[in-house]
Amino acid sequence: MRDAVKEGPPLRSDSGPRIPRAAWIVGGFLTLALIEVVGASTIRNRVPPETDWEQAARHVDGVWQDGDLAIVAPSWADPVLRQHMGARISVQDAGRADLAPYERVWEFSLGGHVADEVRGLEPTEVHRVGRITVRRYDLGPSNVLYDLTSNILEAKVSAGERECRLRRLPPEGGGLFAGPMRPEAHFFCGPEPWLWVGPTVSEDLSLRNRYCVWQHPRVGDAPTTATFEDVPLGESVVLNAGLYYAHERPLEHGPFTVQVLVGDDEVGRLVHRDGDGFERIDALTPGRTGTRGDVSIVVTAPDNNMRTVCWAASVRGAER
Amino acid sequence: MRRGRTTRIGAVDQLVGALLALSYIALLFLQSPELGMSRDESFYVIAAQDYAGWIEQFVTGEGAMAQEVIDPAWDYNHEHPGLAKALFAISWLAHQKYELFPDDSTAFRFPGMVLSGLLLWLIYLFGARIFGRTAGLFAAVAFALMPRPFYHAHLCCFDVPITFALTLATYAYWRSLTSRRWAFGFGIAFGIALAIKHNAWILPGVLLIHFLWMIVEQRRRGLPLEDPRRVSARPWWMLSMGLLGPAVFLLTWPWLWNDTLARLGWYVRFHTGHEYYNIAYLGTTWFRPPFPVHYPVLMTWFTVPMVTLALAAYGLRMRFRAALPSAFTSRYWRRGKATPDPRCTDVLLIGSLLAPIVVIALPSSPIFGGTKHWMPAYPFIAIYAGFGFWRLSEHLKELLRARLGTRRRLESWATAGAFVALMLPSAQAAAHSHPYGLSHYTFAAGGVPGAADLGLNRQFWGFTTGSLTEFFKERLPDGGTVWLCDTTDIAWRMLQRDGLIPANIRGSWSLSRADLVMVHHEDHFAEIDAQAWVAFGDASPLHVLTYDGVPIISIYANPTGRAMRDEGEQP
Numbered sequence: 001m002r003d004a005v006k007e008g009p010p011l012r013s014d015s016g017p018r019i020p021r022a023a024w025i026v027g028g029f030l031t032l033a034l035i036e037v038v039g040a041s042t043i044r045n046r047v048p049p050e051t052d053w054e055q056a057a058r059h060v061d062g063v064w065q066d067g068d069l070a071i072v073a074p075s076w077a078d079p080v081l082r083q084h085m086g087a088r089i090s091v092q093d094a095g096r097a098d099l100a101p102y103e104r105v106w107e108f109s110l111g112g113h114v115a116d117e118v119r120g121l122e123p124t125e126v127h128r129v130g131r132i133t134v135r136r137y138d139l140g141p142s143n144v145l146y147d148l149t150s151n152i153l154e155a156k157v158s159a160g161e162r163e164c165r166l167r168r169l170p171p172e173g174g175g176l177f178a179g180p181m182r183p184e185a186h187f188f189c190g191p192e193p194w195l196w197v198g199p200t201v202s203e204d205l206s207l208r209n210r211y212c213v214w215q216h217p218r219v220g221d222a223p224t225t226a227t228f229e230d231v232p233l234g235e236s237v238v239l240n241a242g243l244y245y246a247h248e249r250p251l252e253h254g255p256f257t258v259q260v261l262v263g264d265d266e267v268g269r270l271v272h273r274d275g276d277g278f279e280r281i282d283a284l285t286p287g288r289t290g291t292r293g294d295v296s297i298v299v300t301a302p303d304n305n306m307r308t309v310c311w312a313a314s315v316r317g318a319e320r
Numbered sequence: 321m322r323r324g325r326t327t328r329i330g331a332v333d334q335l336v337g338a339l340l341a342l343s344y345i346a347l348l349f350l351q352s353p354e355l356g357m358s359r360d361e362s363f364y365v366i367a368a369q370d371y372a373g374w375i376e377q378f379v380t381g382e383g384a385m386a387q388e389v390i391d392p393a394w395d396y397n398h399e400h401p402g403l404a405k406a407l408f409a410i411s412w413l414a415h416q417k418y419e420l421f422p423d424d425s426t427a428f429r430f431p432g433m434v435l436s437g438l439l440l441w442l443i444y445l446f447g448a449r450i451f452g453r454t455a456g457l458f459a460a461v462a463f464a465l466m467p468r469p470f471y472h473a474h475l476c477c478f479d480v481p482i483t484f485a486l487t488l489a490t491y492a493y494w495r496s497l498t499s500r501r502w503a504f505g506f507g508i509a510f511g512i513a514l515a516i517k518h519n520a521w522i523l524p525g526v527l528l529i530h531f532l533w534m535i536v537e538q539r540r541r542g543l544p545l546e547d548p549r550r551v552s553a554r555p556w557w558m559l560s561m562g563l564l565g566p567a568v569f570l571l572t573w574p575w576l577w578n579d580t581l582a583r584l585g586w587y588v589r590f591h592t593g594h595e596y597y598n599i600a601y602l603g604t605t606w607f608r609p610p611f612p613v614h615y616p617v618l619m620t621w622f623t624v625p626m627v628t629l630a631l632a633a634y635g636l637r638m639r640f641r642a643a644l645p646s647a648f649t650s651r652y653w654r655r656g657k658a659t660p661d662p663r664c665t666d667v668l669l670i671g672s673l674l675a676p677i678v679v680i681a682l683p684s685s686p687i688f689g690g691t692k693h694w695m696p697a698y699p700f701i702a703i704y705a706g707f708g709f710w711r712l713s714e715h716l717k718e719l720l721r722a723r724l725g726t727r728r729r730l731e732s733w734a735t736a737g738a739f740v741a742l743m744l745p746s747a748q749a750a751a752h753s754h755p756y757g758l759s760h761y762t763f764a765a766g767g768v769p770g771a772a773d774l775g776l777n778r779q780f781w782g783f784t785t786g787s788l789t790e791f792f793k794e795r796l797p798d799g800g801t802v803w804l805c806d807t808t809d810i811a812w813r814m815l816q817r818d819g820l821i822p823a824n825i826r827g828s829w830s831l832s833r834a835d836l837v838m839v840h841h842e843d844h845f846a847e848i849d850a851q852a853w854v855a856f857g858d859a860s861p862l863h864v865l866t867y868d869g870v871p872i873i874s875i876y877a878n879p880t881g882r883a884m885r886d887e888g889e890q891p
Binding site: 023033085 | 742762803866874
């Protein structure tokens, strides 16, 4: 063979010190090939088969209690978990803001992963099902006294002085960059079709789905208000609020404000600017534990263009 | 070894190249029906059908040259030149007439498969001429088994065709440095590249740098160099590129035959100001620049088999000195053995390898296309991997000789054994990647689950729908509707035309009214999950298509839809 640019003379067998180097090179590449083949096979063999998922889900389902939550680590396996846990994971659970409503957490762990939500907690029970490790974490009694988000249809909703009426229509929306789906039951404030208030799920700036109440502000600082009458009060009202991500991501629109009122008293205010993502405030209500009152969530924006506000809130007692 | 002379390529080499090409085409052909049509392919199918009408008219000579006939036929998808789509059209026309293929999709895809096969042939010849037959063969097979190019090789898209055309143009240029005839061939090849995709625009820059480098090197060493009669410093290739390149480009794209300058200007502006689509990378979904500079480097590391990259790195290290200016090596690196040939071939190869990667590494370059946008670098990575393998085989022979004396047959078997052993990771990866192609990641990324942990893009183009055809048939035996997510309506209709989906299972424009809703898992598609949850009041998918345990598509069922009614009727 005559080659154009092969280097130097052929290696000779009598070149002494070169032989160990040649052996290293040949051996090194063959070892690398072996590692790659075995490694790739090992990765595939560590994938839990369908039967592991079924057995793990059956195990958890058999001992399920009210206040339980099932999660998975790593989080990208969440669709598989939801498929196998079925109705045990509701839309509210899938789009939860935090673990406050739950008393026990079942973590399905693949390959030793630990979910961020339970990192640092000690499991009370560890159960191995094939390639899935199921861990139970006992969190203690929930401190959520009243969930405003899931009770939004019990609220009174108004846009300025005008009351928004509750109506039921087939869900509407859907598609990439179409934003949150309008649910069947919602308050319609109008006249613009997006001026409604109701429970939905919104993708936030971190591309995470949030179960929340869509409450689009009206133009020019006119408030849109949802009032929950005579609800139990506690130490705080915890509120998370943000925007549909496609409207926040360009970082080019104005702020919006969410006020938390107990009766007529403002107990918390969140001023959100693009880039803040889904933000949390703890509106403290000290001294009100054991009492009842009206809680209002008021949304305003000087410029309501693309202010697709969605919030999730609950009344909470003392930290557990 | 005699420097400055290439391996004499003969009939046997052409036979080897042809066998490589035919085997690859056969493999792609057999596997194609398992691969759902991708988003971009579906647009090119529409364009090809339009072109086919015009081509028929052109052949029959019925007024095809009138602008009012040309423009409607060639207007669709005029953001890309016409040649590749015209080939898809001709193949489909042939299928219409002679029923050559099992289905329409394969007919459209066949020219891409043929060019993929020809690319292997070319890589073999190029590699063999430069580094010898062993290197050429290893290079061709290594490229064939890279999982991402393997996926793209099936498609009626431009990414493998442009890789072929750029490699061909580079080869022709390299040959033109010693043969004036090849200057003509180079002009044609460059025109073909221009007529396939705009990646061709960077080639003249690469070649010009190489040519100037070569001249400076020759002058610095003092002419005549090692074989001055054979290397020409006359820029015939430039003349050919300037004349034949644009001619081929214009001739093969009838859309430019009218309002030429205005349309050419539009075409250039479209690509120089291309909009940005998003892509997930290392846990972030990137929507706009500046994009991470390391994107093409790490994505190459995560998607090309490790052994191939390691061999390429080894080969490059062995040849690196030859790619440095002699003014540098004569002062700072005197003792190295790798010396440049008169054509400075290593400079050309390394330039061709780096240029596509560097262009995509620029923070302003769109990165939404994943690895396909720098795929023209891969033949050159493969060629250096081939050289690395040749070096390794020499070491192996040396070891055998030291222990057993000269036994040529044993050396040949040992080389063949090493070839197979080092190709195993690639073969394993390519086999496992099908039909998930774009979702595949190598061991370096931790495989598919590791890539999901790293937050790398799961897929794009919605082609994975092809893996669910049996599911749809089972769930909707009497027909129904499916919300298609990232799969285009045209791609869905191609599944129907190919007989993979019954005609009574239709794509739905309404998510909430569809019987089934698909969600192709990419981070930003989380909103479709959310919409399905709200529409159906349920967060649990009916089915999740997984690849190595990683969700690829979730399917939600409308509780009042046909899929659930059928479920209720089952025992």
